[in-house]
Amino acid sequence: MTADTSSIVLLVLLSSLPALIIGGAMYLLTQKYLERDYRKRVLEIRLKNSETILPIRLQAYERIILFLERVTPSNLLIRVSPSGLTASDFQAQLLQEIRAEYTHNLSQQLYMSEAAWQQVKKAKEDVVSMINQNYQNLQDKSRGTELAKKVLENILHNEVDPTAQAIQFLKRELHEIF
Template identity: 80%
Template sequence: MMTTPDTATLVLWVLISTLPALLVGAGMYVLTQKYLERDYRKRLLEVRLKNSEVILPIRLQAYERIILFLERITPSNLLIRVSPSGLSAVEYQAQLLQEIRAEYTHNLSQQLYMSEVAWQQVKKAKEDVVTMINQCFQRLAPEARGTELAKRVLEKVLHNEMDPTAQSLQFLKQELHEIF
């Protein structure tokens, strides 16, 4: 006569038979997770590297354009480019300010590729140039000519021994050296 195994023996027999399968399954799960995590990190690194190959030249071009902008609004360069001949001081002031605004507007999108501190330096330089032109204009007689305004602006630059864009230019160049 055959005896039926009791429940405890049956449970023990099922555990002994399934334990190796459970251990192999758990090991496979852990290994698969580690592989997928490593693969994810590798792909993320590849994407970042690809992005830097695209973004880095764009950032460099943005800094180049902003440096060119600052050079163009440097008072001595601006006064050479925008001639005062035949204009009253009022007309010349308006023309200088319009030129600065146009240059600034043209380069406004470059702030996307610059640090916030660098962009604030650029804005400050632009505002300093505008302030300098306005201050020089306010000290002129109402009937003054554009050449007198140009002369006053140049005298102010020479008197201060530093133009309003120099600090920003220096900051941008320093930041570029840190990036590259």
């Protein structure tokens, strides 16, 4: 290369340098603006979703607490009458009632934390287990009223309500949301 050619190349590079710097700065500013705009839109979408989801979540917690109250043994025994039933028939009816309530509220787990749903499942299983254990301690051909009496005695003697812990957990979780 000759001296003229190299000075022309140098001159072109030096004159292009401000344009490259301005172009790079514009690119960075545009990227930052687009990124900020994107974050703003995501925040707006989340806010709008929370306005929609929050009432649904609250309703889910209400329904699950109602479910737990309905399957609490003392409430369940009042609602499902043992009169005229054998202990075996009464046990089957109680378990069917629990399954029906649980199945009816199964979709509520979508709006709850995993820990909360595990508490609900455990409470349901504890109630079923309590009914089954008390049934197994009865003699054959016992009446449904005897099973109801055994379950209530078990609750009073052990001072354990199998759903109380889950209800308290759900209430604490709700207080964290609000």
